Amino acid sequence: MLTSLSIKNYALIDNLHVDFNNGFSIITGETGAGKSILLGGLSLILGKRADLSSLKDDSKKCIIEAVFNVSNYNLRSIFEVEDLDYDEQTIIRREILPSGKSRAFVNDSPVNLSNLQVLGEKLVDIHSQHQTLQIISNDFQFQVIDALANNQKERDNYALELRQYKKLNKELNELLSFQSNAIKEHDYNSFLLNELVEANLVEGEHEILEQEYETLNNIEDIKERLAESYHVLSDEQVGIITNLTLLKNNFQKLSSMSSKYEELHNRINSSLIDLDDLLSEIDESQNNLEADPQRLDEVNAKLQLLNNLMLKHTSSSVSELISIRDSLSEKVSVTENLDETIKEKREAISGKQQILDEISKEIHNKRSLAIPKLKRELEDILIELGMPNAQFKIEINLGDDYFSNGKDELTFLFTANKGGSFNELKKAASGGELSRIMLAIKSILSNYIQLPTIMFDEIDTGVSGEISNKMGDIMLQMSKTMQVFSITHLPQIAAKGHSHFRVYKEDIAGVTSTKLLKLNHDERVVEIAQMLGGMNISSSAMAHAKELLN
Template sequence: MLSSLYIKNYALIDELNVQFNNGLTIITGETGAGKSILLGGLALVLGKRADLSQVKNKDKKCVIEATFDLANYDLKNVFGELDLDYDVQTIVRREILPSGKSRAFINDTPTILDNLVQLSENLIDVHAQHQTQQLTQDHFQFQVIDALANNKALLTEYITGLGDFKTLEKALDELKASKSEMLKEYDYNLFLLNELNEINLETLDLDELEARFEALNNVEEIGEKLQTIKEILNVDDLGVIAQLQTVKRELSKIGGYGKPYEKLKERIESVNIELDDLNLELDSLEDNLMTEPEELDRINSQLQIINNLMQKHAVLDIKSLIELKAELNTKINTTENLDDEIAQKEKDLAIKQSYLEELCDGISNNRKKVIPTLSNKLESILKDLGMPNAKFKIELTQKERFGPNGTDNLNFLFMANKGSRFNELKKAASGGELSRIMLAIKSILAEYIQLPTIVFDEIDTGVSGEISNKMGSIMKQMSKYMQVLTITHLPQIAAKGDAHFKVFKQDKNNATHTKLQRLNEDERIVEIAQMLGGLDVSESALAHARQLLN
């Protein structure tokens, strides 16, 4: 329940701090006194968009804070779903800064407006005058009948399943839509893949292949160069090996004169050994050197294929060709398995559809069961509210497609007088009748929905006399289940309250300020007497006020 409301620097309010109790709370005041300001401040706390023009002093911060006592309400899961810290005494605060920026807090933790809106839906129901038109909207009508039908759990399961169904349906549509395009590409992709499969890319070393090609393509030149090198090394007396032997002999003569010369001799011996080995290698290379025209043609053909493929696919190495080959394989496999994938998706969709249809049947059956109860309750309450001939016909019809409320179409038909025809609410009921119907519905919902607080903003518009007394009794009855706050102009309703506040304007320092005062018993008698007979209170008005209060 709403236990307190603090407003600072908002509209005509400098600072206001009011404490509320459970039961039925009455708020009265002259037209224009500022009752709508209170509702406006409360609306900001509940997530309404902020407007700098609502701030009284533009140089100071506007603060609106509401404290809710949630001890008797199981709302921990709601806080958990919104990732908010739960507290039995939950404080919701809105701030409008001089810059125009707005901030929101829940239990002193910054939060977004969406969280504020979702949380407030579980804390308080503010029924403003214009909201009577909700009666004519499908969404509200389904809320009413589903509350009585106890469909909350089934609807939650259905909404989750419907989301999965739509995701599956979209995926299937996309698969079918892309099938023709994928089939068009299939032949071309297969051709490209076969080209790449003609050579074993995974075992090829392009550098090695190019080196082998160069060796085979230049056999004659290689042979000539090998022969020249061998002659340089081995020619009599003047060859490198012969000259090295001479160097070795000369160093042997001075090797005993010191370590440096001995080391030089050792190094020459090493070079001599290396040259002998090099000579043997040259002999081997020359012996194995031969022309291989067929091998040369094969390697040349391979290189041409590889270079053509790299040029065709605009890549620079074999690794990129291998990656392209894998991509083509994936595309081809996807296309070849497309019919199987579509068939599986259709099977999954059919299973999900059957599951949703079963849920919808359960939801619809629950609704059908409570329609007579809802009609009878509404007609009984409206009879007390001066509409003895009011009749409801609530119709459920089926539709083929899944909707947000299942597969039901819901129609509230109303007849106000005998001899009339049933018609849609918006066509059959006047504004005053809609207000009474809304109160009747809210009073019924109070028994089924665990909502801490409801606020009525002049729901009694257009009624008077005994009807207003009945409306007050209904609100009093509702206050047994929840906290009820009612803004009213009718003394019969005001007298029903457990607490009574008066909103009034006060001029001070050349400025108008809105104030809120909790009335004691004597003040309350005067206020109700003024509601009965005007500002000049008569003894008969006072007596009537006392009678109403008693």
């Protein structure tokens, strides 16, 4: 519910703050006093686009702030979806800057207009004779029927299954599209894959083969240099090991004379051990080294194959070729298994359709039971609202398409005259009749679901005193379960409110401002008496006003 509203520097309003109670609140005032300004300010809170011309003083910013108690509205999920901070006392603030820019905040967090509009729809419903498009909406008509049918659980389940059904259909279409393109590429990808598979790729193989190729290709030169190296080390006359052995023996004799010589002896001995190992390795290398022209050809062929594959796939290593091979393998595998995957997806879609059909049938059955009740209640209320011949023809048929709220196709027809032909609401009802039909529907809805704050803006225009009295009774009844405002010119309705506010203009220092005053009991008597008889209040008007209030 709306608990308070503050408006600064908007249109004819300098600074206005008002607190509201639950129940039925009345707003009255002379034509042109500024009731539309009040609604305009509230509309900005609900996400309407701002207009720089609405600033009273264009050198200052306009600030409009509203506080809502949302504890009974189950809006936590809406706040989460819109990424807003949830608070049971939610504050919405709108600022229009002199530059023309507009800012909006929900619980002090900046938001855009789309956030405000989504939230605003759940908080306030402003309804006038010129705003009856909702009633002719198929979605709204289903909402009314489902409220009486208590279909919320079924609709939630249906919506969940429908999202999954649409997701599966999207995935199937993507698979079919992929299959169409993949078939064209499959043969080429298979050819490339077979090339890479037949190459028997091994991580690091290219570097190993290059080393083996260098060895096999230069084997005679390698043998010659190894033999020469072996001779340099092992020759009995001038070999390094022979001379180092002599050097070792000399320092072995000297080592007993000085620790310095002993250290040199140890170093020479260590070098001699390393050279003996080196000689053994050179000898082993000579023994293991053999020319192998066949192996040389094999290594050369494999290197040529790897080089050609790397050039073909613009890669720089066997490791990259292996990654390409694995990727091609996956593509080919997916393509080859695609028929099975598509079959499984179609089976999942078929299963989801069965679930949707079952839920849709349940929704349809409950709607079918609720429609006669809705028709009866609507026609009964409209009789009281001066439309004794109003009749509805409401029919639903279970179709084949999956709509957002089930599979039903709805026909919602109306006639205001006895013997008249049934037609769509927008064609069969006048503006005033649509307004009364909307009031009847909202009053019925208020008995079944928690509605947002509703503001009726002069929907009683042009109705008689007797009918207006009944309209007031309906609004009063609605206010038992929700917050209701009525902007009215009729005293019969104004007298039924729990709270009464008067909009008026005041001239201060040659400047006109719009004010809003909450009336006490005596002030209400005067206001209603003026609504009955004009500014010159008669004693009979005062008596009538008191009678209406009592």
